[in-house]
Amino acid sequence: MSKIVTMIAPVNIAVIKYWGKRDEELILPLNDSVSATLDTNVMCAKTSVCARPEFFENEIWLNGKKESFTNQRLENCLHEIQARAADEKSVSVEFLSWKVHVCSVNNFPTAAGLASSAAGYACLVSALAKLYKVKSDVSSIARLGSGSACRSVYGGFVRWHAGVNHDGSDSVASQIADASHWPEMRALILVVGETKKKISSTSGMRISVQTSELLKHRIEYCVPLRTEEIIKTIREKNFAKFAEITMKDSNQFHAICLDSYPPIVYMTDVSHYIIELVHKYNKTCGEIKVAYTFDAGPNACLYLLDKEVPKVVSLLKYAFPTSNSEFITGLSVQAEELTGDELTSLCEPQDTDLIKYIIHTKVGEGPTEIVEDSHLLNDSGVPID
Amino acid sequence: MSKIVTMIAPVNIAVIKYWGKRDEELILPLNDSVSATLDTNVMCAKTSVCARPEFFENEIWLNGKKESFTNQRLENCLHEIQARAADEKSVSVEFLSWKVHVCSVNNFPTAAGLASSAAGYACLVSALAKLYKVKSDVSSIARLGSGSACRSVYGGFVRWHAGVNHDGSDSVASQIADASHWPEMRALILVVGETKKKISSTSGMRISVQTSELLKHRIEYCVPLRTEEIIKTIREKNFAKFAEITMKDSNQFHAICLDSYPPIVYMTDVSHYIIELVHKYNKTCGEIKVAYTFDAGPNACLYLLDKEVPKVVSLLKYAFPTSNSEFITGLSVQAEELTGDELTSLCEPQDTDLIKYIIHTKVGEGPTEIVEDSHLLNDSGVPID
Numbered sequence: 158m159s160k161i162v163t164m165i166a167p168v169n170i171a172v173i174k175y176w177g178k179r180d181e182e183l184i185l186p187l188n189d190s191v192s193a194t195l196d197t198n199v200m201c202a203k204t205s206v207c208a209r210p211e212f213f214e215n216e217i218w219l220n221g222k223k224e225s226f227t228n229q230r231l232e233n234c235l236h237e238i239q240a241r242a243a244d245e246k247s248v249s250v251e252f253l254s255w256k257v258h259v260c261s262v263n264n265f266p267t268a269a270g271l272a273s274s275a276a277g278y279a280c281l282v283s284a285l286a287k288l289y290k291v292k293s294d295v296s297s298i299a300r301l302g303s304g305s306a307c308r309s310v311y312g313g314f315v316r317w318h319a320g321v322n323h324d325g326s327d328s329v330a331s332q333i334a335d336a337s338h339w340p341e342m343r344a345l346i347l348v349v350g351e352t353k354k355k356i357s358s359t360s361g362m363r364i365s366v367q368t369s370e371l372l373k374h375r376i377e378y379c380v381p382l383r384t385e386e387i388i389k390t391i392r393e394k395n396f397a398k399f400a401e402i403t404m405k406d407s408n409q410f411h412a413i414c415l416d417s418y419p420p421i422v423y424m425t426d427v428s429h430y431i432i433e434l435v436h437k438y439n440k441t442c443g444e445i446k447v448a449y450t451f452d453a454g455p456n457a458c459l460y461l462l463d464k465e466v467p468k469v470v471s472l473l474k475y476a477f478p479t480s481n482s483e484f485i486t487g488l489s490v491q492a493e494e495l496t497g498d499e500l501t502s503l504c505e506p507q508d509t510d511l512i513k514y515i516i517h518t519k520v521g522e523g524p525t526e527i528v529e530d531s532h533l534l535n536d537s538g539v540p541i542d
Numbered sequence: 543m544s545k546i547v548t549m550i551a552p553v554n555i556a557v558i559k560y561w562g563k564r565d566e567e568l569i570l571p572l573n574d575s576v577s578a579t580l581d582t583n584v585m586c587a588k589t590s591v592c593a594r595p596e597f598f599e600n601e602i603w604l605n606g607k608k609e610s611f612t613n614q615r616l617e618n619c620l621h622e623i624q625a626r627a628a629d630e631k632s633v634s635v636e637f638l639s640w641k642v643h644v645c646s647v648n649n650f651p652t653a654a655g656l657a658s659s660a661a662g663y664a665c666l667v668s669a670l671a672k673l674y675k676v677k678s679d680v681s682s683i684a685r686l687g688s689g690s691a692c693r694s695v696y697g698g699f700v701r702w703h704a705g706v707n708h709d710g711s712d713s714v715a716s717q718i719a720d721a722s723h724w725p726e727m728r729a730l731i732l733v734v735g736e737t738k739k740k741i742s743s744t745s746g747m748r749i750s751v752q753t754s755e756l757l758k759h760r761i762e763y764c765v766p767l768r769t770e771e772i773i774k775t776i777r778e779k780n781f782a783k784f785a786e787i788t789m790k791d792s793n794q795f796h797a798i799c800l801d802s803y804p805p806i807v808y809m810t811d812v813s814h815y816i817i818e819l820v821h822k823y824n825k826t827c828g829e830i831k832v833a834y835t836f837d838a839g840p841n842a843c844l845y846l847l848d849k850e851v852p853k854v855v856s857l858l859k860y861a862f863p864t865s866n867s868e869f870i871t872g873l874s875v876q877a878e879e880l881t882g883d884e885l886t887s888l889c890e891p892q893d894t895d896l897i898k899y900i901i902h903t904k905v906g907e908g909p910t911e912i913v914e915d916s917h918l919l920n921d922s923g924v925p926i927d
Contacts, residue, residue, distance in 0.1 A: 370759075370760075370763070370764050370794070371756045371759055371760065371764075371794065371797060371801075373759075374755075374756055374758075374759035375755075375756065378755070379755050379756075401803075404803070405803055408800050408801055408802075408803065408805045409755070409756065409800075409801050411800055412756060412797040412798065412800040412801035413797065415793050415794075415796055415797040415800060416756075416793055416794050416797035417793075418786075418789070418790050418793065419817075419821045420793045420817060422814045422817075425811055426810055426811045429805075429807045432804075432805060432807075436804045
């Protein structure tokens with residue numbers, strides 16, 4: 158009888174953005190990217206997997222809902238883990254023939270555009286790797302589920318190497334620095350109310366690759382330089398430079414989207430107001446204290462050091478009035494607010510509820526096995542309510 | 543005694559955008575640009591100039607308000623015209639020593655971000671050229687007032703050659719095709735309510751030149767190709783291709799702004815909604831019938847052929863409900879509206895008054911002398927109320 162393996166895995170937010178594939182099926186990127194992995198205590202995916210001889214077919218439940226397993230990306234991940242296990246002879250041939258049940262949940266809203274697929278696929282692949290006793294790097298397998306998932310396979314600061322091989326064997330993630338390297342680093346995720354349906358990253362990337370004349374220049378000249386530079390700032394814990402590169406790369410990614418045809422627009426007036434506010438705050442401070450970065454949606458992720466959090470949170474509360482009693486979630490925030498004069502000199506309060514809520518988190522570890530008894534599947538491989 | 547010269551001059555809206563100077567003082571651009579000159583019957587600047595021996599100093603009145611003449615750009619224009627007149631010996635040395643009075647008005651709101659400085663400087667320089675009997679091309683002098691003003695010196699479709707000379711002598715405008723070449727071409731200017739103060743084009747360009755890594759690629763590779771292509775589409779009256787290049791170049795210009803640091807953002811959610819609507823409309827038509835282009839502000843200029851105007855206007859009225867009884871100004875619009883089904887399939891009505899008003903106009907002539915008696919200055923060189 159097979160044991161049940163349960164793992165949790167983190168989300169990650171890129172500071173050098175992944176945008177554009179050189180191979181759509183193998184999910185091979187045109188450029189390297191760099192991200193920070195965020196604390197699983199605040200946001201995580203949790204996945205249980207088990208394989209049993211009596212299972213009739215592969216089954217999966219996502220966030221409480223039965224989904225079809227005939228999803229190319231999902232099947233690719235399972236098959237690749239099984240192939241790796243066969244190579245490594247880590248489990249019996251019989252075990253490899255058994256069907257699997259998968260149950261996965263996110264502890265944060267998937268609709269909020271918060272890299273849920275990265276955490277989900279990193280979690281699935283890590284749990285399967287544990288189940289099949291695969292010892293080698295599985296980031297290239299997580300990549301087959303969702304490109305950026307490969308970065309969630311490691312904690313701390315992570316680089317996804319674009320690689321050059323046609324089979325994607327060198328398109329893997331590696332750790333730049335572990336979660337303990339820069340303990341002061343914090344992230345504030347500003348969840349902006351979505352008002353329109355957005356184009357998926359997969360479609361958006363395809364349009365950019367096919368139509369953006371500027372993308373080529375970004376890939377060839379800008380990203381390689383920035384990747385080396387930002388890795389240096391991480392190693393040296395040079396926040397101001399880290400923040401500047403982060404902001405520039407976020408802006409350039411959205412510039413590429415806008416240069417696509419038809420143009421792709423993920424940021425809204427609220428996103429741009431957040432950008433303006435961050436630049437004003439940094440200017441007032443006389444040095445760069447906060448960085449913003451935006452993925453394929455209007456939500457901002459602000460990177461900043463712990464000592465800056467109370468001040469920035471007080472600014473955000475002033476600038477974005479809220480009717481939400483749980484406006485700030487995640488890690489607790491110490492009270493060291495900006496004064497009324499400082500606030501009024503920086504901005505005017507905007508309309509209420511432009512930001513729905515803020516998640517306060519930090520850099521954290523990679524996927525972790527949950528050993529205590531809190532599996533999502535029971536002994537029969539059925540979800541526990 | 544000197545006569546009074548009065549001229550009117552047009553605005554122009556670029557389809558290949560000017561963004562970035564190689565010389566700030568001489569206003570020399572990094573790239574060629576292309577525009578259409580718009581009908582002075584709908585929008586124009588009007589300027590009267592006169593020179594008299596008894597004038598004590600140079601004086602100027604702009605839109606009913608006395609302004610200082612000690613403005614570098616204004617002085618440069620006057621001195622260059624006078625230098626040209628001296629070269630050409632077109633007037634007496636005595637006449638050249640007289641001070642001038644200038645009175646200028648726009649027949650459209652200057653605050654609306656509608657290229658008022660282009661029309662204003664083209665008008666001033668054309669009127670001065672007439673006053674001083676300068677016969678040679680004055681586009682390079684208008685350029686000293688405001689870069690894009692050099693394009694308003696000609697009617698029809700106009701190219702501003704970036705030039706290579708250090709003194710700017712070859713940074714001049716030339717006509718691609720006159721106003722009668724493509725008589726079906728129309729423009730709809732959608733004046734969007736401004737909500738925030740914007741960064742001036744002069745400052746914006748400077749930031750882009752100093753910080754945008756993508757600008758270089760735009761200048762070297764994208765614009766030269768697009769300029770040749772769009773000139774071909776104008777000559778061949780190939781609307782679909784003309785429109786596609788126009789939209790791509792507008793998007794790329796705003797992409798460069800976003801790639802600047804700090805990022806420069808001129809378009810708003812409303813601007814992006816207009817873009818989305820145009821792409822949807824074109825898709826429904828099965829071919830490109832409308833092009834959008836945005837300058838350094840949220841206002842859209844739509845280029846389209848005359849037969850499309852009634853349908854597009856009905857779409858805009860449906861999508862952007864208005865409380866303005868004079869929502870459409872300028873040329874009259876024939877009634878040939880989209881059906882209710884067509885409208886509902888394209889969009890949902892947005893909030894009221896997101897677009898303040900629409901100006902319907904067409905391609906028109908360059909600066910023209912007004913010969914009938916409607917000068918803005920009286921015989922004593924004082925503004926007529």
